[in-house]
Amino acid sequence: MAxxxxxxxxxxxxxxxAPRVVWGRKVPQGTALPYLQLIVVSDPRPGHLKGYNGGRHTRVQADCKAESYAEAKAMSDALxxxxxxxxxIDGVKFGRTKAEGPQDLGExxxxxxxxxxxxxxxxxxxxV
Structure with a gap:
């Protein structure tokens, strides 16, 4: 199970x-554009008196990085x-993911x- x-x-x-997906704040040196960088922002684990619930909402920041605006926008639009x-997938059940954005943060x-x-x-x- 993954x-x-x-x-x-x-x-x-x-x-x-996305052609490449990287988890975490540090992207490996030499990673070619375009790529998607994913960062866990928060991962609360709701519980009750008998322990933790099985499901949870994890907040993930998804940064679509590319050489052109159109390519970065297309990646975010596809996600x-x-x-x-x-x-x-591989023993992990996903519900409907809610999205906010995108914000244009080119640099x-x-x-x-x-x-x-x-x-x-x-x-x-x-x-599961």
Whole structure:
């Protein structure tokens, strides 16, 4: 059984919504554009008197990075409807993901300007 991050990465890559998916704040040096950078912002674990609930909402920041605005926007536009459809992948059940954004957060870098469309995703998931 996979964890949420591995299953979500597999889902996005299989759909073609992004050619590369990187989890975490540190992107490996030399990662070619375009790519999708995913960062867990918060991961509350709701519970009750008998323990934790099985399902939870994890807030994920999704940054679509590309050389052109159109490419970054197309990646963000493909993510929203893909993740809105409930599915189960490698033992992880996903509910409908809610999305906010995108925000245009392009920036100058040492390698030149990088277009970045940033989405906030509220991902419901549980292991089955």
């Amino acid at each position: 964890d949420m991050q591995t299953a979500m990465r597999k889902r996005i890559l299989a759909s073609g919504a 929203v409807p893909l993740l809105a459809v409930p599915t189960t 100058d870098t040492a390698a030149g300007f990088v277009h970045r469309m940033s989405l906030d995703l509220l991902v419901w998931h549980r292991s």
